[in-house]
Amino acid sequence: MIANGWGGSQKDLLYDLHRSLGAVLILILVLRLFYRLANPPLPLPNDIPAMQQRAANMTHWSLYALLIAEPFLGWAATSAYPAAVTVFGWFKLPSIWPVNSALSELLFSVHRWIAFAIAFLVVAHIAAALYHHFVRKDRMLMRMVTG
């Protein structure tokens, strides 16, 4: 997508920015996941139907799983390509996969599908948050602030 012409001379910069942000996300997500496992949130209120509680749990854990898998996939695909993963021009991450251009192509196509899946879940997730706030008028959004 980034490679489709419109990037022009900014293309390499955009790739580097994409990889740098993705690499930082790995750290943030792993820290967040440990924090979350050590500090479970309050249970959801009883007036939320069991189906919706299950849907919310599935969406949240799928988001965690995909958000963590995605940057590792990008990293592995880039290693197999092969290209360097430089983090904000500061240091290079090691290669985590031997050079294999066919595999790199496959991993990038999985990378793209996972990106679509994340986008889909995020849209559903935001729609659910808006539904709670404006239709059900409950305090689901406020749980993020006050627990």
Ligand code: HEM
């Ligand atoms: C959560 C983090 C990430 C998300 C959501 C994400 C998402 C995406 C998306 C939407 C694309 C465009 C796919 C397309 O061309 O159709 C892409 C491409 C790409 N990503 Fe990521 N990415 C992430 C992390 C990373 C990381 C950490 C790396 C490398 C270390 C990486 C390397 C690449 C590369 C090189 C491409 C271009 C692939 C190509 O042109 O075929 N990504 N990524």
Ligand code: HEM
């Ligand atoms: C307008 C944007 C968003 C709103 C209003 C929103 C709102 C919320 C709310 C109300 C919760 C539930 C908190 C609770 O259980 O009390 C939540 C949890 C969560 N959100 Fe969002 N969210 C937004 C965007 C996002 C995005 C973009 C992502 C990921 C890319 C995301 C990932 C998650 C995850 C993983 C959880 C589960 C947290 C946990 O239980 O550990 N959210 N969000």
